[in-house]
Amino acid sequence: MSNIRYGVVGTGYFGAALARALARLPGAQVTLVYDPDNAARLAAEVGARQAASVEELCASADVDAVVVASPNFTHPEPVIAAARNGKHVFCEKPIALSYADCSRMVEAARKAGVLFMAGHVMNFMDGVRRAKSLIAEGVVGDILFCRAVRNGWEAPQAQVTWKKKRELSGGHLYHHIHELDLVQFLMGPAQRVTMAGGNVAHDGPAFGDEDDMLLITLEFGNKRFAAIEYGSAFRWPEHHVLIEGSKGAIRIDLQEVGVELRAPGRRETFLLHRTPEEDADRTAIYRNSTTDGAIMYGNPSIEPPLWLRGIIEHEFTYFHGLMQGKKPLPEFAALTDGTAAMAAIATADALSLSLAEDRKVSVSEITGRHV
Numbered sequence: 001m002s003n004i005r006y007g008v009v010g011t012g013y014f015g016a017a018l019a020r021a022l023a024r025l026p027g028a029q030v031t032l033v034y035d036p037d038n039a040a041r042l043a044a045e046v047g048a049r050q051a052a053s054v055e056e057l058c059a060s061a062d063v064d065a066v067v068v069a070s071p072n073f074t075h076p077e078p079v080i081a082a083a084r085n086g087k088h089v090f091c092e093k094p095i096a097l098s099y100a101d102c103s104r105m106v107e108a109a110r111k112a113g114v115l116f117m118a119g120h121v122m123n124f125m126d127g128v129r130r131a132k133s134l135i136a137e138g139v140v141g142d143i144l145f146c147r148a149v150r151n152g153w154e155a156p157q158a159q160v161t162w163k164k165k166r167e168l169s170g171g172h173l174y175h176h177i178h179e180l181d182l183v184q185f186l187m188g189p190a191q192r193v194t195m196a197g198g199n200v201a202h203d204g205p206a207f208g209d210e211d212d213m214l215l216i217t218l219e220f221g222n223k224r225f226a227a228i229e230y231g232s233a234f235r236w237p238e239h240h241v242l243i244e245g246s247k248g249a250i251r252i253d254l255q256e257v258g259v260e261l262r263a264p265g266r267r268e269t270f271l272l273h274r275t276p277e278e279d280a281d282r283t284a285i286y287r288n289s290t291t292d293g294a295i296m297y298g299n300p301s302i303e304p305p306l307w308l309r310g311i312i313e314h315e316f317t318y319f320h321g322l323m324q325g326k327k328p329l330p331e332f333a334a335l336t337d338g339t340a341a342m343a344a345i346a347t348a349d350a351l352s353l354s355l356a357e358d359r360k361v362s363v364s365e366i367t368g369r370h371v
């Protein structure tokens, strides 16, 4: 297996975790990092050099693949620079804050013939993979409906970070795009969508300007629907994905963590993460309330929780395997052919338009503008 050299753009809380995960993989080396503020410590820790710019990192002969984990609004520049320099690239979610930017990024990778992987990490949870394979076996029949809920309460923050500013993060929907991605992974791209909501409980200088309550409907055609709730204006926290099929149902609980299948003659529960300890670790986070509606604040010296390190390890083992020449798995094809990234951002844009114009929107209104 060949040695792969990685450059990491953005080494804050999550980029540092990704760099550490990469550095632990056999045959992987983090050679260069770029971050305007936080690079020095992480660079010393993983034995990397600091680049002075995104361009220097992407053009470096010491980098085979680029990992982008900078703030959401900064993703297009390094992805396109990596592609232009013929480097494979992994990009954190949300890939972009508009379908136009997302298209430019996917197109740049296609044109350059490099792999572009979307960091939609929920797809690497063991329980999600098992749910998908039960669905593929026909155990729950045709999927008629999904409901995803990711609700919590945001307390005033000592500092209002980019994660709470709509222009920089995209707002709650883009920042927490995981559930929208998963539902479309299961049901295909949505056709017509609505979103209602607003900032109902977080006005004032201690908060950003994002909407804290978002109520979404998705229509897939052929009488199939989904409903998603997102927000940080909910005193009763909930985080789950319910998959209703014509024969049975699966409920993925991300709070009282675990997965349950109910189908004729079959009732099973299984783990969401790799071990009972990882599932319990995640439940403890909700009980101790170190999150607000599941948003994570951290810095490069804070390691993500056990369960999150587990899925990062799965995700980067997969990405690194591809870099070493392993064949892509059909299960994850949408993550590396641009489909998942484009579908998530197209639908998010259509939802934003629905909220702004107070009407039902066809996703083709978004995708049609850029074909």
Ligand SMILES: NC(=O)c1ccc[n+]([C@@H]2O[C@H](COP(=O)([O-])OP(=O)(O)OC[C@H]3O[C@@H](n4cnc5c(N)ncnc54)[C@H](O)[C@@H]3O)[C@@H](O)[C@H]2O)c1
Residues within 6 Å of the ligand: 009, 010, 011, 012, 013, 014, 015, 016, 034, 035, 036, 037, 038, 069, 070, 071, 072, 074, 092, 093, 094, 119, 121, 175, 296, 298, 299, 300
């Ligand atoms: N997949 C997940 O579950 C998950 C979890 C957390 C974060 N993320 C994603 O990872 C990314 C980073 O989030 P975070 O929690 O590490 O945020 P963070 O604020 O802790 O870190 C961001 C880092 O980027 C640096 N930075 C700012 N502008 C930059 C630029 N132009 N180029 C390079 N670096 C720049 C900052 O100095 C900071 O060190 C975001 O896209 C976020 O959505 C994903």
